[in-house]
Every structure is written in C-alpha cells, then in structure tokens.
Amino acid sequence: MSKAYFTTGVSSFFEMSTSDARRILPPHLHPVEIRPQQGILNVSAFHFRESRVGPYAELVFSVVVPPVVGGWSQHPKAGFFPFMAATTSLESRLLMEELRIPTHPEIIDARFVEREDHMRVQAWCGGEPVVDLTVTLHEWSANSHLLHSYMMDGELRLKADVQISAGRYSMHEKELGRLTLHPHAITRHLTLDGVSASPFREHWLQEGCEEFRPLERI
Secondary structure (H helix, E strand, C coil): CEEEEEEEEEEEEEEEEHHHHHHHCCCCCCCCEEECCEEEEEEEEEEEEECCCCCEEEEEEEEEECCCCCCCCCCCCEEEEEEEEEECCHHHHHHHHHCCCCECCCCCEEEEEECCCEEEEEEEECCEEEEEEEEECCCCEEEEEEEEEEEEECCEEEEEEEEEEEEEEEEECCCCCEEEECCCHHHCCCCHHHCCCCCCEEEEEEEEEEEECCCEEC
16 A cells, blocks of 8 residues: 655546547446547646655546446545556655656656646656646635546556545636646557647645555456
C-alpha cells in the first residue's frame, strides 16, 4: 500500500476521440463516452509534501473507463487507466513503476501557481514544455472519493482501489479551465488537436491524502 499527503492537486476531464482511447486501452477495458465517438481523458497533477520517497510532484494522463461495481458500503466514482506519468524525482518515478504505472524515464520540472480563484500547473521536461493546465474554483468543501485504477504488467491485468481525501475540495462543470498540450514524448500517445482545450469537469484539491491500495489481479 502506498500513501502520500498532498498540499494541492488538480484533476480535469477532457473530451478525446474514442478511437484514440481504444488504441491506448488494453483489450479488456472499454472507454467511457461523454457523447458518441468522444471518450474522456483525465489530466491530473499533485504536489505531495510527504510520502515514503519524500516530497515530489506528479503528472498523470489517464483514459476514463467504467469502475468495477463494489459492495453496498461505498461505490467507486470512476475507473482510470493511467497510460503515462511523469514525476519530479527518481525515487518517485520508481514508486510509480512499482505501482505498474508507465512513467517517463526523465524527471520533470513542475510549477504550481495558486491564485484566489484558480490554480495553474505547468510542466517541462528537458527544458521543453509538456503541459499547461488551469483549473478554476467553485466552492470549497471536504470530500473523499474511491476510484479504481487499472494497470498492466506484461499480460497480467491488475486493479487497485485508490482513496483520495481532501480537506478542501472544489468541483464544477462550468468549462472555465484551460489545457495546452505540447508535442513531447510524454504526450506522444495522444492526438493533440483531438483533445478539447476546456475541461467539462474540474477538480481542485488541497491538504489531503492519496491512498493507493494493494494491486489485485483481475
């Protein structure tokens, strides 16, 4: 089990072509569509202040897929297939690889710029821009989400429960944020002009915890 505490994080959902989503996903997973032929790309970035590998920041790209229906006590909000991650330290890169999440071999630089009504995250690798993401504020509340993350280890199919809890959490669907993706090895799986520039759902989280539970075979 991996547990890390973050100061801030953002997670936004964008339209992408279903054909791109199917190309990225392994055969046993199927993309969620927001409308016909439009799947969902999730872009998230977190600044962790404490983890077993020290402080670090991460950038993760995922295709949204259906979660596994659980018991009556708690239902997962969504399922994710993280197909590319990047981090700001070697130790955190090794941690992501331990979790079977494909991770770019070079470390990145990341900047989190907070304003009263928005958070802007920029990432570079090797001096080249990778992503510029802005998420806007709705209103703060405390919240906790159970998510499913799906990974592959060769031909082995894996799943992990991921619990994300935040002392301050904002979510809205006002399409006020902005995303710019740059051509780079980190974004190579995406048809960049096929990803919407504005998110249809924006999450901003502060002072929380991400708990990545043990991997399970499926």
